[in-house]
Amino acid sequence: MYPVQLRRLPGNEDVALPRRMSDMAAGFDLHAAVAEPLVLAPGERALVPTGFAMAMPVELEAQIRPRSGLAYKHGITCLNTPGTIDADYRGEVKVLLVNLGQQPFTIERGERIAQMVFQRVPQVSIEEVDELSDTVRGEGGFGHTGK
């Protein structure tokens, strides 16, 4: 178990903190902390506040992902999916939503707009070299093995 701290930002006592909607859900649903209902026109994007900030161990990142129901029914998704929350970020977690549907979509205060999945981030050390090891694939990529 990794300890994750959530801090509710002032004025958001009425907005639920991220939570799982079933016992074994991978994602914690994120709630919109918009002051007023926010209408996203087709093609429009908005950075939606969630009303909380957090701290987690350096081994973790949090990914912000779309909710499939909103994507399927309304074309609402995260423009930068998966969004990356760094372990050292202490600002408000925000969700970059975009409306890829054909109708305006209204985001109400408290509505579940996306989900957050925690992932382990392997710690790596990076080194510049002059030669890389040989492999069968070599420089082949982007479909070079066929369709």
Ligand SMILES: O=c1ccn([C@H]2C[C@H](O)[C@@H](COP(=O)(O)OP(=O)(O)OP(=O)(O)O)O2)c(=O)[nH]1
């Ligand atoms: O969907 C997102 C993506 C990012 N962030 C916050 C947390 C993250 O730690 C920070 C920076 O995100 P990222 O590294 O993806 O953006 P950047 O454009 O590289 O900004 P920066 O220069 O601040 O790293 O913004 C969010 O709240 N929601």
Ligand SMILES: [Mg+2]
């Ligand atoms: Mg960055």
